Amino acid sequence: MNWYRRTLGLCLGLNLLTATPLMLAQPALAQLPNLENQPALVQEGYVLFERGWIAPALETFRQAVQQYPNSVPAQLGLARSYLKLGQDANAFEAFRRLLVLEPTNIEALETLGVLGTYRPEWRSVGIESLTTLLAQPGYEQNGEVRSQRALLLFYEGRLVEAVADYDIALEQNPTWATQVGAAQVFAYGGRSAQSVELFESYINAGQRLTVFEAQAYSFALRRQDNPGQAIAVLTAFLDANGDPTEQAQIKADLATSYAANREYEQGLALLDTIQGQPLVVARALRGMTFYTDTPVVQQRAIAAYKAVLSSSSLTVGTAREAAAALGSYPSSQPTTLATYRQLAAQYPDDVSLYVQTSIWERQLAQISAQELRQRLLAVNLPENPIQLRYVASSLARLDPPDAELITFYQEVLAVTAAEPFLHYRLGQIYLQQNQLDLAQEQLQLYAGDDPAVLLFQAEQARRQDDIDTSIAIYQQLINDPTSNNEVVTGALQGLAGIYQGQGRYAEALALYEEIIALNPGNDAKILGQTSLAYQGKFIAVETAESVLNQWLASHSANDTPPELYSLVGSLPADPARSQLYDTLLAINPRSIAVRQRQIQVLAMTDPDAANQAAAQLVADNPDAPEAYLLQGQIAQDTDDLSTAAAAYNTLLERNPEQFDAIVGLAGVRFRQLRYQEARRLYDQAIELAPDDINLRQASISLTVAQDRPLQALEEISALQSRVPNSIGLERQELLIQERLLLHRGFQPVWERY
Template sequence: MSQKHKRKTNPCSNVGTSVQDIRTKSLSGLIVITASLSILSYVFNVPLLNNIAPAQAQKSSSAVQRGYNLLKKGWVNDAIKAFGQAIKQNPQSSQAKIGLAISYNRAGRITEAWDAYQQVLAQDPNNQSALKIVGIMGTYRPEWQVRGIEALNTLLNTNPNDAQARSYRALLYTYQGKVNESLADYQIVLEKNPTSETILGAAQAYSYSRNYQKALELFNRYRVAGKPITGFAAVAYASTLRETGNPKAAVQVLEGQLQSSKSLDKLAIETRSELAKAYVANQQSQQAFAVLEPIKNRPEAILPLARSLNEIRSSSNNPAIAQQVATLYRQAIANSPNPSPALLRETADVFTGLPQGEQTALQLYRQVAPQFPNDKSLVVRQLVLENKLGQLGKSDLKRRLVAEVNPLPSDQAQLQQIALALSDVDAPDPELLPLYQTLSPRVNVPFLNFRIAQIYLQQNDTSNARQALAAYTATPEGAKSLAPQLLAAEIERREGNLEASAQRFQAVLTTKSGGDDITDGALRGLAGVRIQQKRFDEALTAYDQLIIRQPQNLTTQLGRTSIAYQAKKISEQEANAVLSNWLATQPATNAPPELFSLVGTLPAQPQREPLYNYLAQVDPSYLPVQLRLVQVIAKRNPTQAQARVKQLIARLPKDANTYQLQGDLARAIGDLDLAGKAYENILAQQPDNIDALAALGGIRFEQRRFDSARQIYSQVVAQKPQDKDARRALAGLSAIADQPLTALTQLEQLEVEQISQGASDAEVSRQRQQIQEDFLQRRGFQPSWENYERRGK
């Protein structure tokens, strides 16, 4: 399942999701907050400025000395005049330029102070005091941020232990939306007895990077000092509370802040945006829409509104809201002459979770990636989307993922992004299990545990699958998602608890609260169980509902065709026509599970050997296709087919779930003894397995052990009277035993029953006619239909 359940969902192999829609916390939309007084008071460090004066004054000229004395007395305007005169007397006096910059700053003439510090650095690029002040002042205005980072880079190159400079650089990186770089700095600063302001800044950065557990830890650490969390920090705090399962507390924080807001400024807009998300998480949908009403149709509120509506969409799966979200993000990009990488990446993340949004997301990631050549997460995002769009096969995806992330980067924020991207891979390849297991404890991406459960399930390791699924459901994210119910139902199906599995799928459908992906996944899962139970009519009913929901979805039509053919509702010719149309109209890399099902269900055809080979490479674990491949190889090279079967069987675990496949594979190469042993092994573990018993009857029939076959088929019919294949086999055995009248009676009874149920079976009619013809010819009679044919000629 992709992250659209927020994720896409497929009950059997791709169950997921979409429990989490991508919700980016980039700061690109919040950069303007640096002009606010709260941020200004946070970064403005007056003692630092004052401490510069004594050392500079001792070495200065008399004019410079007079300026510092005036500054010390607090006569700032007079100091500005004195330093100005000193610069006229000596334009190269760095002491005078620094004094002037300090005076401008003390006077609140921020722009002139900024310019003065630039002059200092133009003359002395390594002036430690000026570098630090420029770094601090970079937080005042968005247009100064890049220069502030550059100044702090220079300072930290010569003095890497300056914790204050590093914390300000982390803050500037956060404003720039460079969360990876921000967290790298905060990780260093947090180890060195940081100030409470630094802790608060780090908490916000971790929240924006979606590492909510770490963010909550830091927010709580800040609150220990008794200081309130207000302003934009309160918005991030509320987001963290919501994401860690406490939306009620988030609502309280934001409602209090909104009540104290007197105007619809940037802070009020962000507060309303986050409050709407908290309301949705707290099951207060009407309040969510109401709190957003004042910020609609306001250009400055486009991004906050888009983020809130995306949260509402992921909870309600309302397609109309999805369209609004897409429109708002496109407007945000269109309104930016030069969209920032942070905005483009946020938009890509969101479009990844929107219906039919993958192609747009891929284009945006490709646009951003060249600007960050060392960011492996952007490459992973592209690979995952290329796979979803059918541009990259499953085996190529696995190979390139391993190549890109080996070795994993040490940067924590990049690890987080890689994990989020990998969590979008539907039904990951089992060979990726070590990668997922390595990442899971190092990041805060709960859905990785869901993917790990899927991998274990592909390996038929239901015990470990249950443990991984339990780890996911123990998180706030997993607890509120219905996706685990789909995977739990699939685990039960694999374990043979078919009715329990069906009931779980039906319970999900009854809730009607899981969204489109969950509903579609539950219908597919239910159909899968009914197929296994050979209740094909019920399976078709489930697929008919899917087609009503997605009338243009060719994949769904492919799945229905597979079921209809197994139910003998359509002919082999009709099923082949659907398959041929798919192969002619779809890219070769588009190989959904429904394609595997139909190809594996239809009889083997030599001309399809290239298709069998390709599908076997895409998913070697899907043995029905492997069986078809073995069957066509056996016709031209029995030795090669036998060798392939031995390799396949050697890779299978020795349990009841795979003995059936072993038997089918052995039967395909004519090794009836091996096939018989496989079915006997199943029955030793599962004495009531009717399918295995019937298969063993077929083996005995082919071995011409007719008495054994009769005994076995009689057991099948005794346990399952409606099994028409077993009853036809018994009729055939009666004919072989030279009991044609008994055989005819058995077939006629079966035919009458089928007609009464409104069904018919051409094979039963053909078998009855053949036995009747043989019976008449043995007694010297010409069958009536032959006489009629001769007269017609």
């Protein structure tokens, strides 16, 4: 499931990279430096500066810097003069030079922190300068400096860090500017409830919202499922005589709010009035698709972004944005890949385009998982922060995340914090590996009101055997009217998995009917449904294999969704599928189910090797019950009963009610002629699964082995009343009757001649 299609991505496209939604601070000049013992030329420059003769002062300071290149006052005067004359670029470089001479110069650190808001390429320097400033004595708890750094972090898309800075700034008797800035960042940083509280406090105090602030407020209101108020907030800013660009953005946000309020027709009508702003319209349509699955909205969004890509004035940044947006819709994903390929060919030195292209080639099954790993693990990450952001965001799209790339995830996170969702992906990997503490750490680094967090928590609860909590979370997401198809699909699949584990296959299959209805055209879901139906004994093995064969015949070998692993792992081991097992395990060597089938096939020809492989599987997956079950089964089949018993006992020590381990150990004790233990175990298993016919037949066989044929016949008779016309039971009854006759000295009539 692809959780990268969240509203934060739209927010980044709208505001963080292009606009200035927060109030910008202005550089403030400090007092004159101590000019005692300074050269006459430096003193002359400050005299001119103080008199307001800035141009002559600038020329004087230039000469002073040339003659005295290590003079801090001369460099400071030059930087101040550039700033006073509005030559921001020269001022920026002059203040950077000043930091070389004096790395902790307070005025330079403060000014660079403010100038960082002026141009995107200056932001990283501004953040670095303010970070140094906050480390100086007396500045550690400075709320204004924290707010300024939070603003820059916000622009850089580093929302988690921006939120953290505002948390501290709000504790320091914040100004109204700090409060409203925090409200905006919290809106886009996953703290919408707190954002709404801050905005309401700000408004109730008589403060007026700017357009940018109103947009953030409406965004937070939508996230809090209050689109009606979001509409009211934005409507107040509509002005027929207002700035056309600003009004277009208001209408775009208003259209999204209408969609959230289930009034998408009004939203579309509003967008019809701003067709001269194609990119704004495209972004708005994409935002609307987060709240409505109406085909017309999605179709218009796709058409709008394709029109943007065909524009003669298309920039690289806009092309990348359009490609990413189109990637949210399956029908337009080939266009996404084609766009990235074209950009990568035009800009071969841009590593991020190479990464984006590679990941999309994998997502569209045009390269194998191994090929993607080889490419990414050979990449030298760029130093450019914008390229790093693209690398991180494209890696976050890889769904499910590849555990074999865990070092690459960690490397990317070590050099950029621009993509918090990457923490979620890394957490998913840890969750798959049952490293729950590490998974929780990563989830905490990705904080917010994204439904993906709830899905993560539900799976985490399931792995901690807190099934009730897991079910409650899934039901909450399924019943929430604001949940989109992806969220509902994820919740339905999670709930179906729980029902499957409980043996409630009919209920799980009913959920899969809903999943398939929500995902028309996604035939991978058919594989998942088939796997469930086969495991629940609703279809024969031949039917399940037919579905698998149809998939393999119609899909690329690189197309390996999780549902394929589920079906292949549920079907009996088959030597004819040996190559398929090898292929799937090369892509995902951690698939225990497929590895089980591979080992079972190996056991048919080389039992010793199979036992060794099973032991290695246990060593590699010490927390996986299925690994021990396989080891027990292989050992049991090859008459290594002591190893089988040890494997089953390990599971029962962890969970005395592990059904398969109870049945397996019962079978071992039966073969070891330890009938009393076997009887106790079979009775325990029957209590757990009273309707399991195979189990009851095994129990009847034990009764016979204990030389109680009449009791065995009574058990068969009782079972036949519940399962009439069972050929297996009839045959078992006939064999017991034969044995009983022979014990009495009679020869059956069918053996007399």
